[in-house]
Amino acid sequence: MTDANGKIRIFISACEPSADVHCAHLIESLNKSAGDTAGLKGQIEWVGVGGERMAQAGCQLLEHTSSKAAMIYDAFRQVGFYYRLLKRINAYFEKNKVDLVVVCDSPAFNFHVARIAKKYNSKVLFYVAPQLWAWAAWRIWKLRTWCDKLACILPFEEEWFTSRGVDAVFVGNPLFDELDVDPAESRREYADFDPWQAKIALFPGSRSAEIRRLWPAMQKVAMSMQASWPRTTFLVAAPNQEKLQMLMDKEVRGFNCKYTIAEVAQTASQVDLAMVASGSATLEVAAVGCPMVVMYQSSRILWHLIGRWLVRTRFLSLINILAGREIVPEFMPYFTSPRPIEKTCSSLLGSKLRLMKISSELISLVEPLAQGCASDKVAALITEMLPKKHPS
Secondary structure, eight states, X not given: OOOTTSOEEEXXXXXXXXHHHHHHHHHXXXXXHIIIIISOTTTEEEEEEEOHXXXXXXXXXXXXXXXXXXXXXXHGGGHHHHHXXXXXXXXXXXXXXXXXXXXXXXXXXXXXXXXXXXXXTOEEEEESOOOTTTBOGGGHHHHHHHOSEEEESSTTHHHXXXXXXXXXXXXXXXXXXXXXXXXXXXXXXXTTOOXXXXXXXXXXXXXXXXXXXXXXXXXXXXXXXXXXXXXOEEEEEESSHHHHHHHHHTOOTTOOOEEEEOOHHHHHTTOSEEEEESSTHHHHHXXXXXXXXXXXXXXXXXXXXXXXXXXXXXXXXXXXXXXXXXXXXXXXXXXXXXXXXXXXXXXXXXXXXXXHHHHHHHHHHHGGGGSSOHHXXXXXXXXXXXXXXXXX
């Protein structure tokens, strides 16, 4: 069944800036593949919630959500916003026929969207599997109840979810659809590396909450290293002018660095070592073979009361989780002095062989993730899930 205007309506939901980009690529890929192979050219109507990239790709937005992205301890301020948005989405489904729903990442919000979709008998594709294997695995019943198909972006997830009764498939990682990087060509030899003139990148995150919690500590580590390695230079990358200004406004007196607005992979390709906020940025750094130290900070109270009991993985950084062992040092979370982080960074600078080994292991780890185009594979899943016949 299609809408009264004869079009197939797909509702798509993204909250994070990264999900906005993934969904924009998916829309573009499906529009192209639908026209080329599925005979659906001009028949798909996109509507949903997301950001500017989705709007540019042709999605009619009920609400801009990617600018509202927040860490969990900031999200409480926005409960009212998301509650009202869910009511609007429910009202939309009540008045409009939706053939398929695609929810991308952000399970705390998108589980509710999926539940609304099933209430109105719409099929649901969950793109970017929620990390139930890391914590709160009991939520698997939500996927079994509200999800018809799960598109996984990490290789081990397909087996994990399938064994628990979810129709899951590994599609590759959409991050590599967006990076103009070939990991196979990024291995480093450090042949001319001079630790006394090392270049180090700092990536304190793209969210305001991450910057507030990580940026002061990163600066302390860097300043301590500058005292030991006086010719070391630091490059700080921000995703946009707003975050760049925030970094500059919170600069510690005496810290010396160069600021830039650039993609993570682009900046990491120019340096010898990086300090990185935990998250997808670690994959971008790994894609160019740059050794790194991963950092994350949280509320000490929340971590000891809740976090440490919920997390079920041996490691917390995505790189080490994928590897099943420690490839890169991780400090997640840290509550004491940044001194151990500085000592680890200095130790890495002092060992060319260790830097080469980490670089090679990172490339080997991410190469399987970069095979094929995730957006095209998810687009193919959608065409399989859409109704087979539509009235003209």
